[in-house]
Amino acid sequence: MYPEKGSDIIQPLFPWIGGKQALYRMIIDRFPSDYRERKYVEVFGGGASVLLNKDRSVREAINDRNSNLVNLYRMVRERPLELQDRLRYVLNSREDFDTIKRRLAQGHNKDPVKWAADFFQLIKQSYGGGGTSFGGSPRSMRAAFPIIDAVAERLQYVVIENMDFERFIKNQDGPGTLFYLDPPYVLTEDYYGKLFGPPDHFRLADLLMEAQGLWLLSYNYCDTVVALYSVPGIYIEKVERINNLAQRYDPGAVYEEVFISNYDTSIVLPDQISLTGYAPVERNFIWK
Numbered sequence: 108m109y110p111e112k113g114s115d116i117i118q119p120l121f122p123w124i125g126g127k128q129a130l131y132r133m134i135i136d137r138f139p140s141d142y143r144e145r146k147y148v149e150v151f152g153g154g155a156s157v158l159l160n161k162d163r164s165v166r167e168a169i170n171d172r173n174s175n176l177v178n179l180y181r182m183v184r185e186r187p188l189e190l191q192d193r194l195r196y197v198l199n200s201r202e203d204f205d206t207i208k209r210r211l212a213q214g215h216n217k218d219p220v221k222w223a224a225d226f227f228q229l230i231k232q233s234y235g236g237g238g239t240s241f242g243g244s245p246r247s248m249r250a251a252f253p254i255i256d257a258v259a260e261r262l263q264y265v266v267i268e269n270m271d272f273e274r275f276i277k278n279q280d281g282p283g284t285l286f287y288l289d290p291p292y293v294l295t296e297d298y299y300g301k302l303f304g305p306p307d308h309f310r311l312a313d314l315l316m317e318a319q320g321l322w323l324l325s326y327n328y329c330d331t332v333v334a335l336y337s338v339p340g341i342y343i344e345k346v347e348r349i350n351n352l353a354q355r356y357d358p359g360a361v362y363e364e365v366f367i368s369n370y371d372t373s374i375v376l377p378d379q380i381s382l383t384g385y386a387p388v389e390r391n392f393i394w395k
């Protein structure tokens with residue numbers, strides 16, 4: 108049903124961060140049909156898989172509180188060749204991994220290219236991309252160079268910010284804005300050691316209820332999230348996707364997730380019109 112990866116689709120630098128790679132098509136299909144004419148704002152950037160796979164919008168901005176990640180995106184965009192030079196000869200060794208992990212923990216930011224290379228190496232060589240333990244599997248840095256080039260090109264006109272979501276949303280909000288938000292999920296809030304707890308989930312809901320722009324939010328399906336957003340004018344759709352990590356010990360395991368929006372995502376997009384007329388779009392809304 109969805110197009111396979113093709114030359115127009117940019118692979119994220121870290122396809123596994125946030126695990127959204129499998130979901131990006133579903134998310135983009137739920138954007139309002141005029142999303143290219145809106146300012147597109149991605150609040151919790153992470154691996155940026157949605158931004159990198161969607162068509163360009165007139166204005167675009169991406170944010171993440173993780174300064175390691177944001178510095179990396181900035182270096183990919185501004186100094187991709189220097190970054191590749193730094194990565195060209197790194198060793199895939201536990202000793203090297205532990206050294207860069209220590210350097211990053213000490214917060215080195217005097218040389219932004221070196222900082223970006225360290226973080227890229229750490230994520231690439233760690234188990235599951237978690238940045239904590241050495242993965243021990245072969246990873247080619249050079250294989251990532253074409254991706255770095257493609258991402259550099261795609262980010263040229265994208266504003267990249269490094270702030271808490273509240274300030275970013277307030278800065279970017281307006282009637283012509285489309286926000287896509289993929290916050291840390293409830294009960295899986297520990298991202299690189301920074302907690303995203305209940306007050307943050309409530310703070311986010313309060314902000315979104317006041318927003319002037321359109322917004323689409325993806326979350327894990329749980330009572331807290333459903334209760335928080337079961338509000339008039341809001342749509343909650345339940346979806347399932349394969350849990351790839353669990354397949355080895357639990358075949359068929361799925362993640363239950365929700366898409367929450369302040370507009371009706373079942374309104375068909377022009378590219379979903381079939382020869383026989385409008386293709387009906389079924390959405391499993393559990394609240395609207």
Ligand SMILES: C[S@@+](CC[C@H](N)C(=O)[O-])C[C@H]1O[C@@H](n2cnc3c(N)ncnc32)[C@H](O)[C@@H]1O
Binds near residue numbers: 127270
């Ligand atoms: C679920 S991930 C996003 C995944 C991303 N959509 C993707 O496709 O890879 C959540 C991101 O939110 C960021 N984050 C956590 N707390 C934040 C905050 N208070 N403000 C902004 N970003 C935050 C984390 O650093 C993490 O990268």
